[in-house]
């Protein structure tokens with residue numbers, strides 16, 4: 260999304276094949292592909308398909324990636340914004356933007372709306388103190404109104420991502436709103452290996468078997484961490500003017516990302 264909270268629209272080329280692991284989440288989300296591809300089939304028999312899907316999971320586990328993959332698989336336009344972009348903007352602006360985004364998505368239906376970091380806008384109302392509080396509340400109210408405004412059969416799926424479902428305003432989770440939850444988890448060893456494979460494509464890894472070692476030695480790493488690790492290893496190789504990414508490069512990169520992870524976890528509120 261834009262820096263000042265302008266929602267963006269795009270066509271996605273990402274598919275489920277780009278999302279490693281997360282089999283359960285992929286299965287659940289893929290149920291929406293048929294509906295988005297051929298909403299008529301559902302509409303003509305009066306079938307109501309859920310509009311609001313909450314993607315829940317730790318940072319970097321592929322929530323955004325999965326939402327994009329759904330758009331790519333269904334071949335529908337992807338409208339996206341982030342809750343954090345609505346903080347510190349003028350009162351009324353956020354609500355207006357939400358309204359416009361939903362309007363555009365309805366016009367473009369079948370389509371997908373993705374709201375990243377829902378928790379930054381969707382925290383329980385009435386707990387903030389001054390500041391952007393009124394603005395945040397208005398924006399949240401607008402999101403609720405838009406969700407309620409869907410006729411049961413409109414072909415717009417609204418996905419929202421959060422790593423803090425516990426702080427969400429309960430109003431967001433009521434039936435007809437984000438009443439379907441899909442959980443993404445930190446990857447286990449085989450999933451880490453699969454994620455490394457995806458992101459190592461095109462990289463000159465000296466011995467691909469080293470990726471087994473990395474997968475084994477990175478419990479707690481997210482998909483985003485593993486992607487960073489490979490990039491860090493490539494940078495390390497470039498710095499020493501190497502042609503191939505060696506086991507040492509990978510090991511060094513692993514340590515760096517691990518320290519970075521520890522540090523960023525420590526400062527997280």
Ligand code: ATP
Pocket residue numbers: 277278279280281316317318319320321322323324325375420422454457481482483484486
């Ligand atoms: P955040 O909560 O921090 O927004 P997120 O859950 O939305 O994180 P993404 O932004 O989708 O995570 O992940 C960041 C990047 O990490 C992705 O663009 C992708 O390259 C990589 N990645 C994460 N998970 C996976 C996965 N399961 N398979 C392949 N790549 C992944």
